[in-house]
Amino acid sequence: MNGKPRDETKFRSISAYVLQDDFMYAYLTVFETLLMAAHFFLPVSMSSQEKEEHVRSVIAELGLVKASDTIIGNDKVRGVSGGERRRASIAVQLLTDPAVLFLDEPTSGLDAFQSQAVMESMKKLADDGRLVISVIHQPRSSIYEMFNKLLVLSEGRTMFYGDAIDAVKHFQSCGFTCPDDFNPSDFFLDLLSPDNRTSEARVETRNRIKLLGDRWEEKVSNQEEVVEDVSSQFISVKSIGTDEGFEKTFKAFQLLCWRCWVEQSRNKGAIIGKFVTAILFSLIIGGIYSKDTRSQQGIQNMKGILFFLLINQTFNSVLAVLNSFPREKLIVNRERDGRAYSTLSYCLAKFFVEMPLNLIPVVVYCCIVHPLADMNKDTFGQFIAICMFVNSVGVALGLAISSFAPNVDAANAVGPVFIIIGILFGGFYIKVSSLPIVLNWIPFLSLFRWGFQALCINEFKGRTYECNTSPNLCLLTGEEVLETLSYNDHTVRYPLFGLGMLLVGFFCALYVLLLLNKLTYTPLGHVGSFYAQKADPSLRIDVSQSQAQPSYAVVAQGEEERLSDSKATVKVVQNDEGKKEVELV
Numbered sequence: 001m002n003g004k005p006r007d008e009t010k011f012r013s014i015s016a017y018v019l020q021d022d023f024m025y026a027y028l029t030v031f032e033t034l035l036m037a038a039h040f041f042l043p044v045s046m047s048s049q050e051k052e053e054h055v056r057s058v059i060a061e062l063g064l065v066k067a068s069d070t071i072i073g074n075d076k077v078r079g080v081s082g083g084e085r086r087r088a089s090i091a092v093q094l095l096t097d098p099a100v101l102f103l104d105e106p107t108s109g110l111d112a113f114q115s116q117a118v119m120e121s122m123k124k125l126a127d128d129g130r131l132v133i134s135v136i137h138q139p140r141s142s143i144y145e146m147f148n149k150l151l152v153l154s155e156g157r158t159m160f161y162g163d164a165i166d167a168v169k170h171f172q173s174c175g176f177t178c179p180d181d182f183n184p185s186d187f188f189l190d191l192l193s194p195d196n197r198t199s200e201a202r203v204e205t206r207n208r209i210k211l212l213g214d215r216w217e218e219k220v221s222n223q224e225e226v227v228e229d230v231s232s233q234f235i236s237v238k239s240i241g242t243d244e245g246f247e248k249t250f251k252a253f254q255l256l257c258w259r260c261w262v263e264q265s266r267n268k269g270a271i272i273g274k275f276v277t278a279i280l281f282s283l284i285i286g287g288i289y290s291k292d293t294r295s296q297q298g299i300q301n302m303k304g305i306l307f308f309l310l311i312n313q314t315f316n317s318v319l320a321v322l323n324s325f326p327r328e329k330l331i332v333n334r335e336r337d338g339r340a341y342s343t344l345s346y347c348l349a350k351f352f353v354e355m356p357l358n359l360i361p362v363v364v365y366c367c368i369v370h371p372l373a374d375m376n377k378d379t380f381g382q383f384i385a386i387c388m389f390v391n392s393v394g395v396a397l398g399l400a401i402s403s404f405a406p407n408v409d410a411a412n413a414v415g416p417v418f419i420i421i422g423i424l425f426g427g428f429y430i431k432v433s434s435l436p437i438v439l440n441w442i443p444f445l446s447l448f449r450w451g452f453q454a455l456c457i458n459e460f461k462g463r464t465y466e467c468n469t470s471p472n473l474c475l476l477t478g479e480e481v482l483e484t485l486s487y488n489d490h491t492v493r494y495p496l497f498g499l500g501m502l503l504v505g506f507f508c509a510l511y512v513l514l515l516l517n518k519l520t521y522t523p524l525g526h527v528g529s530f531y532a533q534k535a536d537p538s539l540r541i542d543v544s545q546s547q548a549q550p551s552y553a554v555v556a557q558g559e560e561e562r563l564s565d566s567k568a569t570v571k572v573v574q575n576d577e578g579k580k581e582v583e584l585v
Helices: 008-014 030-041 048-061 082-094 112-127 164-173 184-192 199-221 246-265 268-288 296-322 325-337 343-372 377-404 408-424 447-460 478-484 493-516
Strands: 015-018 100-104 131-135 149-154 157-163 540-542 552-554 560-562 569-574 580-584
Touching (some): 008 015, 030 082, 030 246, 048 082, 048 112, 082 112, 100 112, 149 184, 157 164, 164 184, 164 199, 246 343, 268 296, 268 343, 296 325, 296 343, 296 377, 325 343, 325 408, 325 493, 343 493, 377 408, 377 493, 408 447, 447 493
Parallel strands (some): 015 100, 100 131
Antiparallel strands (some): 149 157, 540 552, 569 580
16 A cells, blocks of 8 residues: 555554445434444544534535435335435445545445436545545446546456556457447446356357456556555544543443434334233233132143243243344444444443333233232232343343344244253253253253242242142142242242343353454455466465465465465366366365
């Protein structure tokens, strides 16, 4: 960069990268999205008013003034248009005022008009003094005319690099003339795209691409590149998201709590669904188990309702997280990669905001089912507290599962497995004390085991039951019921402690898995970028520009060599034309 070896740290401090997938929070407005990014990435020393003014200037720069108070939206909720959404994702990166802006296919998925609008914004940024580097496929002719420099690639080889206006002349000098009034980008695609529909077309396009690649290499080899050192022109290099300390962490925690609360509280459909489900299930369960609760048959019914209540609450809490968090994780990973906030700040904010939104329906559920099922009136408050505790552990379990699941489908496939195993070892279908010794550790990891024990002790302790047959055949007190379950030696504090340990364990798992689940990027100058180069007899592969230690492989024809700093193996083979080339094994 600027005639000198690129320094990774300095390069990141002046550059920004816009991903192809513009994932953003659906229920935040454009202004709120950018304001959050400003608080995350801009220095703490900047006042809130200065950050707000900076956000408004970026919004104006990208033509998003009319959409500033419109929510981002998604496939279920209507929001901004596709072009506005793409420009909003670009605006997030522009808040740090980078000198170099990379964009990965900014026009993908947009129509011609929206693509034009996005690229006009990028052209304006370039004219204002930024370096804009973008990958783009099949741009319209008006977009092509905006380009200053153009790099044309095919099959990993450079076909052309230079001023965009000289590209047509270069290919014309190679014997391929672009027709008049024809979009040059379409001409390049037709000329340089491999055609594998037939063997004849495959050979023809392969030879053409090879010819053009060789022609460009010959042209470059006859030129002496002159690079001017202009590094002194960089007066200041700003770091992006590098503020640290308690003030930064506490501020990030507050902002994350606010964003999570706004995102979920504005999702009216999900909130209404939770309350409707809670009321509906509580009425059904309470109605089914409302008869003969003090008889001997009622004892077994009470065990059933307590365990079913656990299953119902756990599924509701876990599945609610599994259907939302994997999508959110994509945004979080990108922000953490930009050092916007710490993983711990996010984990704490996510958990503490998820709790009240899930616990309020639990309270409604308990207030309906408890009197209908004629449960122990003396322990009503403890009953609600236990159900809320179980729901919180379920939320933590859902977050832990989602933290390693790559998407929603995978999370929904894995989540029920953990729940079913927990149900099986929960103490209702089989006594924990009767398990084989090799399996007796599993119940300690089951929230159903601890939740069922807590609810049973809370419900049965101190109660008496009727007996219509011989007293020797009946369970007359709740203590006798607890003895049949092997719960008579403990108070309710014991299972609550077990639930607490699970809560801490699941939260730690969430934190560790999020730390390990980071975005990974292939470094510039990586080994793979050399496989597409032309192979000569000695085939010396130099990866000294990669982040790993330099390594070389000298391979003779027919032999294989594994590079010392990668998992790749290269092999020299002879193609149909009798020439040597590199093959990735």
